[in-house]
Amino acid sequence: xxxxxxxxxxxxxxxxxxxxxxxxxxxxxxxxxxxxxxxxxxxxxxxxxxxxxxxxxxxxxxxxxxxxxxxxxxxxxxxxxxxxxxxxxxxxxxxxxxxxxxxxxxxxxxxxxxxxxxxxxxxxxxxxxxxxxxxxxxxxxxxxxxxxxxxxxxxxxxxxxxxxxxxxxxxxxxxxxxxxxxxxxxxxxxxxxxxxxxxxxxxxxxxxxxxxxxxxxxxxxxxxxxxxxxxxxxxxxxxxxxxxxxxxxxxxxxxxxxxxxxxxxxxxxxxxxxxxxxxxxxxxxxxxxxxxxxxxxxxxxxxxxxxxxxxxxxxxxxxxxxxxxxxxxxxxxxxxxxxxxxxxxxxxxxxxxxxxxxxxxxxxxxxxxxxxxxxxxxxxxxxxxxxxxxxxxxxxxxxxxxxxxxxxxxxxxxxxxxxxxxxxxxxxxxxxxxxxxxxxxxxxxxxxxxxxxxxxxxxxxxxxxxxxxxxxxxxxxxxxxxxxxxxxxxxxxxxxxxxxxxxxxxxxxxxxxxxxxxxxxxxxxxxxxxxxxxxxxxxxxxxxxxxxxxxxxxxxxxxxxxxxxxxxxxxxxxxxxxxxxxxxxxxxxxxxxxxxxxxxxxxxxxxxxxxxxxxxxxxxxxxxxxxxxxxxxxxxxxxxxxxxxxxxxxxxxxxxxxxxxxxxxxxxxxxxxxxxxxxxxxxxxxxxxxxxxxxxxxxxxxxxxxxxxxxxxxxxxxxxxxxxxxxxxxxxxxxxxxxxxxxxxxxxxxxxxxxxxxxxxxxxx
Numbered sequence: 001x002x003x004x005x006x007x008x009x010x011x012x013x014x015x016x017x018x019x020x021x022x023x024x025x026x027x028x029x030x031x032x033x034x035x036x037x038x039x040x041x042x043x044x045x046x047x048x049x050x051x052x053x054x055x056x057x058x059x060x061x062x063x064x065x066x067x068x069x070x071x072x073x074x075x076x077x078x079x080x081x082x083x084x085x086x087x088x089x090x091x092x093x094x095x096x097x098x099x100x101x102x103x104x105x106x107x108x109x110x111x112x113x114x115x116x117x118x119x120x121x122x123x124x125x126x127x128x129x130x131x132x133x134x135x136x137x138x139x140x141x142x143x144x145x146x147x148x149x150x151x152x153x154x155x156x157x158x159x160x161x162x163x164x165x166x167x168x169x170x171x172x173x174x175x176x177x178x179x180x181x182x183x184x185x186x187x188x189x190x191x192x193x194x195x196x197x198x199x200x201x202x203x204x205x206x207x208x209x210x211x212x213x214x215x216x217x218x219x220x221x222x223x224x225x226x227x228x229x230x231x232x233x234x235x236x237x238x239x240x241x242x243x244x245x246x247x248x249x250x251x252x253x254x255x256x257x258x259x260x261x262x263x264x265x266x267x268x269x270x271x272x273x274x275x276x277x278x279x280x281x282x283x284x285x286x287x288x289x290x291x292x293x294x295x296x297x298x299x300x301x302x303x304x305x306x307x308x309x310x311x312x313x314x315x316x317x318x319x320x321x322x323x324x325x326x327x328x329x330x331x332x333x334x335x336x337x338x339x340x341x342x343x344x345x346x347x348x349x350x351x352x353x354x355x356x357x358x359x360x361x362x363x364x365x366x367x368x369x370x371x372x373x374x375x376x377x378x379x380x381x382x383x384x385x386x387x388x389x390x391x392x393x394x395x396x397x398x399x400x401x402x403x404x405x406x407x408x409x410x411x412x413x414x415x416x417x418x419x420x421x422x423x424x425x426x427x428x429x430x431x432x433x434x435x436x437x438x439x440x441x442x443x444x445x446x447x448x449x450x451x452x453x454x455x456x457x458x459x460x461x462x463x464x465x466x467x468x469x470x471x472x473x474x475x476x477x478x479x480x481x482x483x484x485x486x487x488x489x490x491x492x493x494x495x496x497x498x499x500x501x502x503x504x505x506x507x508x509x510x511x512x513x514x515x516x517x518x519x520x521x522x523x524x525x526x527x528x529x530x531x532x533x534x535x536x537x538x539x540x541x542x543x544x545x546x547x548x549x550x551x552x553x554x555x556x557x558x559x560x561x562x563x564x565x566x567x568x569x570x571x572x573x574x575x576x577x578x579x580x581x582x583x584x585x586x587x588x589x590x591x592x593x594x595x596x597x598x599x600x601x602x603x604x605x606x607x608x609x610x611x612x613x614x615x616x617x618x619x620x621x622x623x624x625x626x627x628x629x630x631x632x633x634x635x636x637x638x639x640x641x642x643x644x645x646x647x648x649x650x651x652x653x654x655x656x657x658x659x660x661x662x663x664x665x666x667x668x669x670x671x672x673x674x675x676x677x678x679x680x681x682x683x684x685x686x687x688x689x690x691x692x693x694x695x696x697x698x699x700x701x702x703x704x705x706x707x708x709x710x711x712x713x714x715x716x717x718x719x720x721x722x723x724x725x726x727x728x729x730x731x732x733x734x735x736x737x738x739x740x741x742x743x744x745x746x747x748x749x750x751x752x753x754x755x756x757x758x759x760x761x762x763x764x765x
Contacts, residue, residue: 159211186239445569462575513549646680
């Protein structure tokens with residue numbers, strides 16, 4: 001087994017590598033001043049490219065998983081043999097790799113980089129990447145949970161801390177943020193993005209890019225951000241991971257492409273292509289998508305990397321004949337860098353020599369990659385982010401833990417609170433029941449490579465700390481995630497009978513959400529449902545604490561509980577943050593970024609659906625109208641829904657004018673009043689509906705939102721401003737247009753609430 005210790009000699013060799021680098025031809029070329037590429041000019045990069053062999057060029061376009069993985073990455077990408085890491089170092093020295101991902105921190109990076117900088121012919125620094133999705137060592141809520149905060153500045157701050165920690169461990173580049181619109185909750189990767197709404201997705205995409213990339217990519221606390229997965233991965237048929245996507249170009253442009261564009265406009269340096277096909281063409285081989293739209297229309301200047309073996313997978317999909325053909329198709333489509341499959345290293349040189357791929361196009365891709373390496377300062381100092389002492393010094397600092405608690409608090413959504421059961425008194429006798437009471441498990445959530453559940457504050461610890469010296473807490477698991485426990489229900493019922501209130505902690509495990517975790521039935525597993533029904537029969541008041549990475553169809557005793565908190569996977573400070581909400585130390589302020597359906601069979605369900613010509617009017621189902629046999633075509637808990645400990649009342653809607661000029665702006669306002677006895681944070685949401693258009697429009701579309709803090713008895717006026725551009729849609733020629741006519745408008749607390757409602761007319765030009 002390879003030693004994972006860094007000796008004093010190794011550290012000295014690292015210093016020797018720096019000296020070797022400073023004297024190398026690459027250093028001389030790339031330490032010329034430039035305004036557009038950091039210290040490396042285009043001319044100096046071109047000089048390097050001229051000196052490279054075809055094999056070395058292909059190596060700069062080849063990224064592999066680290067043979068010495070870090071944390072959970074060891075299980076995800078285990079070395080194939082004991083000599084895996086030494087062999088990988090030799091590949092890097094020979095110019096066969098541009099870098100590796102998900103490695104074992106600064107120790108791994110130091111060994112690889114010093115070998116390349118001291119022994120390789122070109123001495124081009126490696127780049128180190130990782131899946132830093134919702135935190136590095138300090139873990140923040142999963143993406144969809146953080147989006148529930150409706151606070152993009154929070155996402156920017158958590159991404160900033162994640163970058164600070166990750167860059168301290170030798171990482172230059174993160175495969176985040178994921179910005180796919182998720183409108184089918186069967187899809188496991190819902191947890192990674194920002195939900196179903198376009199505007200929310202766009203705003204959070206930009207915020208996370210800015211957080212990861214910071215003020216300057218060359219700073220040693222910043223990472224290259226990656227917008228993924230390009231494109232429309234969240235629209236996979238049946239919510240089945242890796243499945244095809246079949247969309248009209250209009251829907252693609254109007255809904256799915258916009259968050260990617262927002263992230264790129266915010267400066268994202270890289271883009272990752274997606275696994276899915278769109279209308280029969282795999283994304284990795286889609287020239288229109290990768291080159292004509294991304295580069296041509298949007299002007300993207302960074303590089304595109306395939307997802308893990310995504311290019312090679314075109315073979316099984318029936319789009320490429322073999323590995324050589326897959327390399328040719330993906331590269332000519334516009335994918336600059338191949339991840340993990342090795343098809344570029346294996347076949348690009350031969351494809352160039354056979355005249356099937358222009359060498360000038362290979363040079364352009366290499367140029368983009370080298371420019372990115374220059375932008376993050378690797379040509380100035382290949383060891384910029386590799387520092388063993390800094391790695392430890394930056395990990396889980398007090399300000400990071402405090403931010404983890406704040407972000408977790410703001411991510412929790414209270415969807416139900418009958419009889420003001422919450423907040424609880426800390427002097428109550430509490431029975432904490434359910435499989436989510438287990439310590440060290442299912443707390444951080446999916447897609448955590450470097451975090452440790454053992455370091456996360458679990459639910460029992462958080463609640464016990466909150467009631468210390470006042471009430472009492474008994475903890476009973478009651479059931480497993482998927483399986484009953486012998487005697488578990490009996491023990492849970494006994495605990496419930498002795499308590500004043502039951503906290504029922506149920507939901508999904510980390511392995512039930514995330515990549516490759518599609519579900520046909522998005523309900524609570526039967527073993528947990530049976531536990532809930534038994535506990536409910538005791539007659540004790542129940543607060544359901546859901547742990548989940550997607551919207552769920554709630555049933556029976558869980559659905560009927562008087563109080564329900566949606567807590568997602570909250571990360572490092574999960575237990576503290578949940579207790580803060582339960583006992584009123586902090587009021588709930590989160591809102592749902594995804595719609596909770598009545599039934600699994602409603603999927604895909606999203607609030608911005610079309611009315612159809614036979615919409616069911618308000619009230620019970622009517623014959624031959626749009627509804628299922630079992631339920632109406634609406635949500636149990638809609639997008640934007642969330643309660644506070646205050647009582648917020650919306651006043652009437654005020655418009656600056658009932659007739660908006662073509663080139664004018666319209667101000668829409670209402671007054672919010674907190675008539676409760678506790679402070680409240682309200683999320684006022686602006687929705688529109690175009691009544692008649694050349695393309696039928698959704699029943700509602702959110703255009704903006706504001707978070708408003710209200711003291712008891714306080715009133716505040718919220719104002720939104722609309723322009724003609726906010727009323728545009730993709731027309732019959734797939735171009736953005738606005739049309740004069742009547743519009744409904746709401747300022748409301750959710751996509752199904754009336755709130756303050758009115759209408760206006762957009763006048764013709």
